[in-house]
Amino acid sequence: MLLRSAVPDDHAALRALWERTPGIQLRRDDDYEPFVLYLRRNPGLSLVLEEGDQVIGSLLAGHDGRRGYLQHLVVDEAFRGRGLARALLDEALARLAREGIGKSHVFVLRDAPEALAFWEAQAGWGRREDLQVFSVGG
Template sequence: MNESNLVLRPAVDDDVEAVLRFWKGAAENTDRHDTPEGVRRLIARDPDALMIAELDGRMVGTLIAGWDGWRCHLYRLAVDPAARRRGVARALLAAAEERLATLGGVRADAMVLNDNLPAHEAWDALGYRQQTHTDRWVKPLTGGRPAG
């Protein structure tokens, strides 16, 4: 890739539909959180969190780098299948890590499906290590009502 053609920028409201379409073709584990309202809420809450990578003006990658004031969480690292292995993920993560460190973050984490072996290779190559002494504990939030 001609690196100078790769542009990273924060997503804006006008990108929302294109981002959702992009995730259908490029991301893993798209689920019920992938709604226009959800992505707009993210942009409104933290306008720099959702980053888009463009190559010659075409969306080729995304990354959400969430900072809640305490921890840094990375989501939706996704690269267009036609643009993989050209350093797009590397560039997105480098930019996110720089931003998160500037905000005061000291460690970034990512949730990675256990069977997504190519992603394991990528995270590993980019300096991330699997944590083996914790599991995620989750509970659905139902607007204050007890979960059924």
């Protein structure tokens, strides 16, 4: 298994992985061009997990200079239960820490029970009850 930084050429395989994964909500920002811009703004932070020539996991990571933001933490269903999501998470947080980022956020859909269970089981991560998220745009 190989865990490495995401590159623009990964987009098609990642998009296919995200599309077949329940609990992942895709938007225009997940199209090729915004994906490439995101990687450029956050070099070396987003991750891909491969088994042979197959992409089996991902985690997009970036920051605004103060806080880290994580999206699309996915491990393909056939490879779950092996600690791979935690490996992706640990590596992304380590890379963010090297950039001076000590606090990160993840947004999880309320109707994604597997994702909610994963995040609730992670030491140090806590559900925020004091915030409500507001968004604008597509």
